[in-house]
Structures are given as C-alpha cells and as structure tokens.
Amino acid sequence: MADTTTPANTTSGALDLGELHGSLTDPVLDAMNFLNEVVARFPDAISFAPGRPSEGTFEPEDLARHLRSYSDHLEQERGWSRDQVRTQLFQYGRTNGVIHDLIARTLANDEDIHVSPESVVVTTGCQEAMLLTLRALFARPEDTLLVSSPCYVGVTGAARLLDIAVRPVAEGAAGPDPDAILAAVRELRAQGRRPRALYVVPDFANPSGASMTVAARERLLEIAVQEDLLVLEDDPYGFFVREGSARPTLKALDRERRVLHLGSFSKTALPGARVGYVVADQEVVGPTGERTLLADQLSKIKSMTTVNTSAISQAVIGGLLVESGYRLREANAAAIDYYRGNLNALLAELERHFPAERRQQLGVEWNRPDGGFFLVVRVPFVADTKALERSARNYGVLWTPMGDFYLDGGGDHQLRLSCSALSMAEITEGIGRLAAFITEQAAEAAAG
Incomplete structure (x- = not known):
C-alpha cells in the first residue's frame, strides 16, 4: 500500500522550494524585487536606482x-x-x-x-x-x-x-x-x-x-x-x-x-x-x-x-x-538634451563633493560615460544591500549595488547611479546626501 502521509518537515499543501526550478533561488532573480521593496519602504528617499525614463513630457x-x-x-x-x-x-x-x-x-x-x-x-x-x-x-x-x-x-x-x-x-x-x-x-x-x-x-x-x-x-x-x-x-x-x-x-x-x-x-x-x-x-x-x-x-x-x-x-x-x-x-531631441544635462549635472556634483585631493584621500572614483543613464562609483567599503539599507534609512538616498551584475564575483565596492528620472534639484540634493553617506562609511572602513 502506498504511503500517503505528509512528510514531517513539510506543511500540508505547501510546495518544497527545492522541488521548483533552480532559478527561483538564484540571487539574480531577487535583485529587482529587493530594490522595489526598498524603494517602497523609503518613499521619501531620493533614488538613483531605477533606469527608467523621465515622465516630464508624458501627457494622458x-x-x-x-x-x-x-x-x-x-x-x-x-x-x-x-x-x-x-x-x-x-x-x-x-x-x-x-x-x-x-x-x-x-x-x-x-x-x-x-x-x-x-x-x-x-x-x-x-x-x-x-x-x-x-x-x-x-x-x-x-x-x-x-x-x-x-x-x-x-x-x-x-x-x-x-x-x-x-x-x-x-x-x-x-x-x-x-x-x-x-x-x-x-x-x-x-x-x-x-x-x-x-x-x-x-x-x-x-x-x-x-x-x-x-x-x-x-x-x-x-x-x-x-x-x-x-x-x-x-x-x-x-x-x-x-x-x-x-x-x-x-x-x-x-x-x-x-x-x-x-x-x-x-x-x-x-x-x-x-x-x-x-x-x-x-x-x-x-x-x-x-x-x-x-x-x-x-x-x-x-x-x-x-x-x-x-x-x-x-x-x-x-x-x-x-x-x-x-x-x-x-x-527625441528634447529627451537627448534632458538626459545629457542630467548626466553632466551628476558628474559635476560628484566633482564638487569629491575634488581630486579628497577622492584620492577617501579612495573614491567614478567613470565618465559618453552618454546614457548610468555611471559607476567605486567606494572604499562594501556596497551591498546592507549598505543600501543604511543609506536609505540614515541619509535618504538610494542607489544600486553592482555585485548583482557580476556572474564571476566582483563589484563589491561599486555602486551604480542612474540620473534619468530625477530633476536637477533632486540630483544636487541626492549627491549631497550620498557624499555624506560615503564619507561616513569610508571613515568607518578606515577605522575598522
């Protein structure tokens, strides 16, 4: 007679994650959901995380x-x-x-x-x-x-x-x-x-x-x-x-x-x-x-x-x-001008808060893309989801950890910034908050 009893370690009616497709436990599939969840929990934070277009010219x-x-x-x-x-x-x-x-x-x-x-x-x-x-x-x-x-x-x-x-x-x-x-x-x-x-x-x-x-x-x-x-x-x-x-x-x-x-x-x-x-x-x-x-x-x-x-x-x-x-x-001429202006503003604010001598002292650097929505900042601390939580909670600024984009390891000390959906005022205020967060984290990393 077949054994039809429920296994002791399984709740009746529940599915065992181990019996579902292996991709469901892959961190890559969790990355976007985590970012959406953080954005929802910190709605007042300035977000450099999403790579979405601006809504400025959209009309119903x-x-x-x-x-x-x-x-x-x-x-x-x-x-x-x-x-x-x-x-x-x-x-x-x-x-x-x-x-x-x-x-x-x-x-x-x-x-x-x-x-x-x-x-x-x-x-x-x-x-x-x-x-x-x-x-x-x-x-x-x-x-x-x-x-x-x-x-x-x-x-x-x-x-x-x-x-x-x-x-x-x-x-x-x-x-x-x-x-x-x-x-x-x-x-x-x-x-x-x-x-x-x-x-x-x-x-x-x-x-x-x-x-x-x-x-x-x-x-x-x-x-x-x-x-x-x-x-x-x-x-x-x-x-x-x-x-x-x-x-x-x-x-x-x-x-x-x-x-x-x-x-x-x-x-x-x-x-x-x-x-x-x-x-x-x-x-x-x-x-x-x-x-x-x-x-x-x-x-x-x-x-x-x-x-x-x-x-x-x-x-x-x-x-x-x-x-x-x-x-x-x-x-797209107006959009091209808008995104160009935003990326230039982002680069200018990073330069203002981290001039050459200061970024050398802190161990901070970033690339200067010829266009698009994104740039990457290298920081002297681990820029993971825990650091993102602290950034959102204590400084009201969001960004994207780069580690999720590497399949072979790497990106632990990098964060991605997107400026496509922000106003100039938000970029200015947001980079000021980010600079304060990076400065604090860099000091803790140097001390520890």
Whole structure:
C-alpha cells in the first residue's frame, strides 16, 4: 500500500522550494524585487536606482492622439476600411506584430539599418525579445552564451530560466574587449562547449555606462564571422549621447548577418506600452532545403508564449512613429538634451563633493560615460544591500549595488547611479546626501 502521509518537515499543501526550478533561488532573480521593496519602504528617499525614463513630457491625452494617428495612417495611407481598422485594433493580430513595417522604416532612417519588415518581430518589451531569441538559438546542452561582466541582469536571468550556460567576459573601460571575447570563445571550444552567441550593449551599457569604439565593433564582427558566433545587440540607450556623436550600431555595420538587433521603445517613446522588437534577418535552412527567416522561427515560439503583442500598445507606438515621420531620433531631441544635462549635472556634483585631493584621500572614483543613464562609483567599503539599507534609512538616498551584475564575483565596492528620472534639484540634493553617506562609511572602513 502506498504511503500517503505528509512528510514531517513539510506543511500540508505547501510546495518544497527545492522541488521548483533552480532559478527561483538564484540571487539574480531577487535583485529587482529587493530594490522595489526598498524603494517602497523609503518613499521619501531620493533614488538613483531605477533606469527608467523621465515622465516630464508624458501627457494622458497623448495616448488618444497616437491611436488616432495610427488609425488615420491605416485609412489614409493604406486605404483600409473602417471595418479593417476595427479588426486591427480590437482583435488578435499577426503573431510577429502589425507595426513591423513602421519599425523597419524607422530603423532605416535612424540607424541606417536596412532590413525587410518580415525580419522584424514585435515583442512584449525587449525582455520577450531576449527570451524568444535565447530559446531559439540555444538547442544543445553545450551551447553557451557569452556576456560582458558586469552585465544587465535581464539577460542573465532569462538565461537562467532557460537553463542556458553563461560565460562572463570581463569588461574594460571601453566595453567588451574583442580579443578577450576571442580568447573566451577558444577556451570554451577547448572545453568541449559551443560558444553560440554574445550578448552586448555597445552604447552606454547598463550597468557600467561603457561604450565600444567603432574599431572595436568592426573587430568584434570580424571575430563573429571567423568563429561562427552570433551577436545579440541590445541598444536601448544609443540615442542619448552626452559627448561626441552617435556611433553606428553593430547591425548597421553587419554585412554577414551575424547580428540580431534587440530594440525597445521603453526609453525612446513610451515605457508603459511595453513594446520591443528583434531584427532576425538570418536565413534558416530546413531539412529538405527550404529557407525561412529566423524571424519566422521566433514567431512559432511567440505563438506559444504571449500569442501576440497587444494591438493597442502597437497602435500607440505606431501612431507615435507616424507622427515623428519615422525619425525617432529627431523626435527625441528634447529627451537627448534632458538626459545629457542630467548626466553632466551628476558628474559635476560628484566633482564638487569629491575634488581630486579628497577622492584620492577617501579612495573614491567614478567613470565618465559618453552618454546614457548610468555611471559607476567605486567606494572604499562594501556596497551591498546592507549598505543600501543604511543609506536609505540614515541619509535618504538610494542607489544600486553592482555585485548583482557580476556572474564571476566582483563589484563589491561599486555602486551604480542612474540620473534619468530625477530633476536637477533632486540630483544636487541626492549627491549631497550620498557624499555624506560615503564619507561616513569610508571613515568607518578606515577605522575598522
């Protein structure tokens, strides 16, 4: 007779965490929830933690205007009937998206990326683009994803959910070093593994703010062809240049279809819409020689996950693209100026509170990104979640510990600052509070 008694160490009806997927005990998956919880507990603290866009130019009535612009586009430019427009907006839609052609036109104008609309998959945020791409590409147990270290937790968390092995490659001041990537590829092959793809944010990376030079981008593409390596390019921050001019994306330089370009409208348009995309123009050859686009294969996976991306969200973004004349970079001119001003203000305040002699005395330093939302401060104490709690409770200022962004250890004495969602007054006050916290912690570290 089978034993149906409840184990003594288990509450009746409860699930054993050890019997759930191993990713649920991974600290990476706890990182964002912890930050949200700290922000909720200290609502009056000035927060340099989130990398979200400013809400300064958003107005509720804009949503109705964007929807009208898109429906007008369908009726006037495409000649659709009212019934066709109604179906487009109210019904389930094409799995790969309904604004793929508008995105392709915008990419051609903004980034000099010229691809067929059929190679664009519209996703529910860029996070889904990552999940679809990883699920499609990583088929064998030996397949390995290379990432920069430090790295955005969204992609490493997605890899963990899918049981994909990840190999970190140390990032330098100018982003990932192509020769270090080449060495990692060869090392993996020597171990019997297959280096399948590299995930990289070439412009103003999250969390480091680092950017690759054009020469490094070209060298990386040479290595990708030479080593049969795919490149997953994530480009949410490329518009937001602080110094110099915009660099070409990897996809714009790609001549061998080695690059899958991941994009999002969260930073450049409307985060609440949760619309992203992936350009997957690689050919896939079937067992009988039939050829399709990788985008078509991603569609199969999407049909079993989100089915399709919200038609209403796509229509809002589509209307915004129509209004911009399919030139989103120009439409973001005011936002580019705003983020440039914020990052310059952040750097100036750090310099004011920590002039050269003082930061040498304390052991404090930071990088100076050419754009984007983030920079990293090195401090002489352990900048972990306990330190963040003290900072929030005693000084009313929040930041992000860097340790969560490293897969191979590191970042214990680093913290990330984001200034994208703050006013100038908040930056000034917040860095003053942060400077007081760092000074106190540095003194305790020196004394202890």
